[in-house]
Amino acid sequence: MKKIIAILFLLVLSYGIYLSINSIPFGVSKTKVGNYYNLNGVKDTGANNIVTAVVLNYRGFDTLGEVTVLFLAVLGFSTILFTMKKKKSDNMPTPPSLILSIGCKFLFPFVLLFGIYIFIHGHLSPGGGFQGGAVIASAFLLFYLVKPSEKSSKKSFQLIESLSGMAFIVIGILGLVFGNYFLSNFLPKGIAGKLISAGIIPLIYIFIGIKVGSELTGIIDRLMGKNNEKQVK
Amino acid sequence: MVYYIGAFGLIIIGLYVLMVKRNLIKMIIGISLINTGLNLFLISVGFIKLGTAPIFSKPGLNPKIMVDPLPQAMVLTAIVISVATLAMALALAIRLYEHHGTLDMGKIKDQKW
Amino acid sequence: MNPVYLIIIPLLSAFSIPLFGLISKKLVKFIPPLAMLFNAVYAILLIPQILKKPIVVLMGGYSLPFGINLFVGPLGIIFTGVIAIIGFIVSFYAINYIKEGDKEKYHMLYLLLLTGATGAVLTGDIFNLFVFCEILCISSFALVADLGDKRSIESSVKYLIQGSVGSGFMLLGIGLLYGQFGTLNMAHLAQIITEKYGAAQSIPIDLFIPFVFVIIGFGIEGSIFPLNAWLPDAHSSAPSTISAVLSGLAIEIGLYAIIRFVFTIFGITSILPALAILGLITLVIGEITAFAQANIKRMLAYSSIGQLGLIFFAISIGTSEAITGGLFQFLTHAFSKALLFLSVGYMIYRTKSMEISSFKGIGKKMPFASLAFLIGSFSLVGLPLFMGFSSKFIIVKSAILKNSTLFNILIMVVLLCTIIEGAYFFKVIQTIYFKKSNNIEIKKAPATAVIAFFILIIIIIGLGIYPNEVFKILQCGATELLDKSQYIRSVLG
Amino acid sequence: MIYFTIILISIMLLCGIIAAISKDLLFAVIAAGMASFITAILFVFLQAPDVAMAEASIGAALVTALFVLALKKTKRSE
Numbered sequence: 001m002k003k004i005i006a007i008l009f010l011l012v013l014s015y016g017i018y019l020s021i022n023s024i025p026f027g028v029s030k031t032k033v034g035n036y037y038n039l040n041g042v043k044d045t046g047a048n049n050i051v052t053a054v055v056l057n058y059r060g061f062d063t064l065g066e067v068t069v070l071f072l073a074v075l076g077f078s079t080i081l082f083t084m085k086k087k088k089s090d091n092m093p094t095p096p097s098l099i100l101s102i103g104c105k106f107l108f109p110f111v112l113l114f115g116i117y118i119f120i121h122g123h124l125s126p127g128g129g130f131q132g133g134a135v136i137a138s139a140f141l142l143f144y145l146v147k148p149s150e151k152s153s154k155k156s157f158q159l160i161e162s163l164s165g166m167a168f169i170v171i172g173i174l175g176l177v178f179g180n181y182f183l184s185n186f187l188p189k190g191i192a193g194k195l196i197s198a199g200i201i202p203l204i205y206i207f208i209g210i211k212v213g214s215e216l217t218g219i220i221d222r223l224m225g226k227n228n229e230k231q232v233k
Numbered sequence: 234m235v236y237y238i239g240a241f242g243l244i245i246i247g248l249y250v251l252m253v254k255r256n257l258i259k260m261i262i263g264i265s266l267i268n269t270g271l272n273l274f275l276i277s278v279g280f281i282k283l284g285t286a287p288i289f290s291k292p293g294l295n296p297k298i299m300v301d302p303l304p305q306a307m308v309l310t311a312i313v314i315s316v317a318t319l320a321m322a323l324a325l326a327i328r329l330y331e332h333h334g335t336l337d338m339g340k341i342k343d344q345k346w
Numbered sequence: 347m348n349p350v351y352l353i354i355i356p357l358l359s360a361f362s363i364p365l366f367g368l369i370s371k372k373l374v375k376f377i378p379p380l381a382m383l384f385n386a387v388y389a390i391l392l393i394p395q396i397l398k399k400p401i402v403v404l405m406g407g408y409s410l411p412f413g414i415n416l417f418v419g420p421l422g423i424i425f426t427g428v429i430a431i432i433g434f435i436v437s438f439y440a441i442n443y444i445k446e447g448d449k450e451k452y453h454m455l456y457l458l459l460l461t462g463a464t465g466a467v468l469t470g471d472i473f474n475l476f477v478f479c480e481i482l483c484i485s486s487f488a489l490v491a492d493l494g495d496k497r498s499i500e501s502s503v504k505y506l507i508q509g510s511v512g513s514g515f516m517l518l519g520i521g522l523l524y525g526q527f528g529t530l531n532m533a534h535l536a537q538i539i540t541e542k543y544g545a546a547q548s549i550p551i552d553l554f555i556p557f558v559f560v561i562i563g564f565g566i567e568g569s570i571f572p573l574n575a576w577l578p579d580a581h582s583s584a585p586s587t588i589s590a591v592l593s594g595l596a597i598e599i600g601l602y603a604i605i606r607f608v609f610t611i612f613g614i615t616s617i618l619p620a621l622a623i624l625g626l627i628t629l630v631i632g633e634i635t636a637f638a639q640a641n642i643k644r645m646l647a648y649s650s651i652g653q654l655g656l657i658f659f660a661i662s663i664g665t666s667e668a669i670t671g672g673l674f675q676f677l678t679h680a681f682s683k684a685l686l687f688l689s690v691g692y693m694i695y696r697t698k699s700m701e702i703s704s705f706k707g708i709g710k711k712m713p714f715a716s717l718a719f720l721i722g723s724f725s726l727v728g729l730p731l732f733m734g735f736s737s738k739f740i741i742v743k744s745a746i747l748k749n750s751t752l753f754n755i756l757i758m759v760v761l762l763c764t765i766i767e768g769a770y771f772f773k774v775i776q777t778i779y780f781k782k783s784n785n786i787e788i789k790k791a792p793a794t795a796v797i798a799f800f801i802l803i804i805i806i807i808g809l810g811i812y813p814n815e816v817f818k819i820l821q822c823g824a825t826e827l828l829d830k831s832q833y834i835r836s837v838l839g
Numbered sequence: 840m841i842y843f844t845i846i847l848i849s850i851m852l853l854c855g856i857i858a859a860i861s862k863d864l865l866f867a868v869i870a871a872g873m874a875s876f877i878t879a880i881l882f883v884f885l886q887a888p889d890v891a892m893a894e895a896s897i898g899a900a901l902v903t904a905l906f907v908l909a910l911k912k913t914k915r916s917e
Contacts, residue, residue, distance in 0.1 A: 038296040278525040
């Protein structure tokens with residue numbers, strides 16, 4: 001019965017979507033706004049990657065909100081797991097196999113370096129703070145797979161997160177001071193295509209990369225279940 | 234056009250899971266499918282036939298046939314937001330399992346109207 | 347004077363809380379009241395300037411519609427002011443209330459919730475609105491689960507599932523709108539829609555479907571009738587301070603988004619009677635279920651649903667005076683419900699029970715909290731001398747002035763609901779004051795709580811006796827909503 | 840090219856359906872991750888390399904890892 005109602009509802013919904021999708025033809029240029037970004041993006045922001053230009057300059061305020069959402073997720077995550085009970089009979093995890101442990105130890109620095117490369121080059125090539133941060137987090141995931149009992153300091157994670165978040169806002173306020181607008185690109189834009197160009201974009205992406213990396217690592221860290229760190233209420 | 238079908242197919246499957254299934258992890262998977270479908274839809278709205286990626290990675294690219302960068306920026310935001318929601322949901326699922334020993338939302342009915 | 351500080355100062359202080367936590371654990375709880383006090387003062391100082399001309403702030407200095415803008419008009423400043431004042435009072439109250447759990451995280455989440463709410467009402471861009479709504483939602487999910495017991499985890503799960511479906515619908519609607527009109531800026535969108543469809547009375551189907559998606563999405567956050575199953579659970583199992591903020595502020599943000607979409611962006615006035623009936627159903631269902639509750643926090647949560655329906659109904663009448671009344675009712679509800687939840691919070695804290703029957707004779711032992719409850723409920727019911735009277739009076743008057751049989755019947759239903767509301771509040775008041783107490787040792791409320799009660803009581807009675815000054819600002823808000831072209835002009839120039 | 844896309848999209852939808860009906864939650868999680876990964880490939884076709892990277896690293900890899908870790912702490916079967 002429930003299934004029939006669900007299917008009926010979804011049929012109505014798909015018909016509605018079908019009707020409205022008719023006015024959005026696929027593969028046709030539709031917007032003036034997007035064209036403007038493509039035509040003037042490099043000149044306005046100095047970044048070769050227009051998506052980065054949109055994410056961090058034209059719509060930088062969205063990104064501030066997005067960073068806040070991720071911060072919130074970590075906060076909420078640890079708030080929810082904070083009152084978790086400690087399990088008494090927690091058997092030691094089985095040690096990983098030799099191949100996994102040596103392979104991961106070998107890969108860890110390279111993956112980390114790759115993540116850093118991605119977010120530093122965010123304004124030149126595909127990628128940026130979020131992608132780079134995720135790669136860094138996966139490097140730490142490898143690390144935790146090898147050493148499941150490794151403890152990490154939550155305090156330091158939290159400090160990194162809040163400091164890099166504050167750095168983003170401070171850059172924004174500096175933009176307000178020097179450029180009259182919050183988050184305005186007040187640094188010299190340089191020559192497009194060079195590593196040091198595009199004003200505040202690489203700077204912000206570095207902070208975002210660090211922040212996202214530490215946040216996602218924090219989530220993985222808490223989920224990996226180190227019960228010895230959970231406090232009992 | 235196939236992209237639209239794929240995107241809305243995923244959204245519909247996700248909604249179906251949310252409406253029919255009662256297992257919490259299954260419902261979270263449903264939310265994840267909805268978000269994936271939405272991302273695909275937004276990107277395909279910005280696509281232009283024979284367009285190139287909006288990155289001036291080599292000289293001689295024509296900005297007029299580049300695809301729309303704004304949906305891509307939106308989707309980047311949406312991906313991060315969906316990860317945030319999923320992480321919260323999984324934490325809640327773990328706690329719920331700890332309290333009730335089950336993930337079946339149909340069986341967990343402490344609160345009624 | 348740059349209104350962007352209204353958003354970034356709370357955000358910055360939320361991020362800085364771990365740093366202060368390193369210096370001293372006791373310092374942390376004073377940061378939210380300070381940040382909110384700043385916001386409240388700043389918002390009040392901005393009012394005269396905004397009444398002359400709305401402020402449009404560009405982000406990053408790119409011309410519209412290419413950048414993001416904040417639009418600080420009368421409506422925005424009313425909501426910001428109320429958020430800041432209630433945020434300040436509740437966090438002041440929380441200084442001595444929140445004792446358990448991770449205090450640092452609680453305060454950070456609390457500040458971020460208010461930041462999300464402020465950002466959502468000030469922004470002039472639909473995708474930005476979505477992002478801020480997500481900040482609001484995700485922090486509410488976490489705060490509802492703050493106590494970590496069975497009930498709160500379960501309610502948080504329900505809230506999260508429904509909330510994320512809601513945000514999916516919002517994003518779908520926004521995507522369809524972007525696909526059709528190629529812009530995300532509210533004013534630009536409104537301009538394109540006006541140019542394309544003009545003053546057509548019927549709504550074209552390809553405009554109607556994104557509209558429905560957006561309404562469903564924000565309707566879940568704003569708990570309009572069929573979409574409000576999460577609300578009573580979430581509001582009743584959160585800590586009382588959070589219930590006050592969620593009930594008084596968070597659900598109104600969904601309402602704000604809906605009225606912004608209906609009036610400013612789409613300008614669909616022909617759909618208003620349908621929305622009015624939806625609001626009325628919400629009102630009736632909320633009040634009737636509230637009457638049947640034995641748990642006081644659930645009763646207050648259902649009463650919030652009812653009040654929200656009333657606000658929605660009033661705004662959907664669609665005349666300038668009715669919208670003013672609806673906004674006034676929003677103020678009444680925000681302040682009174684915050685007062686009610688805060689006072690009930692202490693009663694629950696002392697008696698360790700949420701059942702109404704366990705509050706017998708509490709009036710003599712906790713005079714301040716009981717007085718606060720009394721005044722809050724009188725104001726919500728709409729007795730003269732309190733805020734609720736003026737707002738309900740305006741709503742009733744404007745519905746009758748509308749001069750249509752439909753609204754005459756509907757307003758009768760509203761009055762009937764007020765009677766039901768009075769009945770269940772009277773039931774509680776009778777239990778508190780006129781029943782024999784079962785001997786429990788009860789200490790008096792601490793000074794911070796009493797001060798918080800008194801600020802709210804002064805606001806409620808003060809605005810009840812002298813509503814005129816606020817009334818003028820609210821009228822400007824109503825004008826802003828009704829005059830779409832002026833909004834477009836002041837943003838796009 | 841278009842046939843290749845159609846095949847990919849049908850595999851993606853199939854993964855979605857498997858994720859929806861499978862009784863084994865681990866299987867469902869992997870299927871959802873597959874769907875997400877194929878979406879990342881489709882993003883490359885749609886000229887969105889940035890988003891493809893984000894979807895592959897965050898949406899497919901990390902989310903699946905989170906799901907698996909959460910499943911370890913709860914129950915595997917529905």
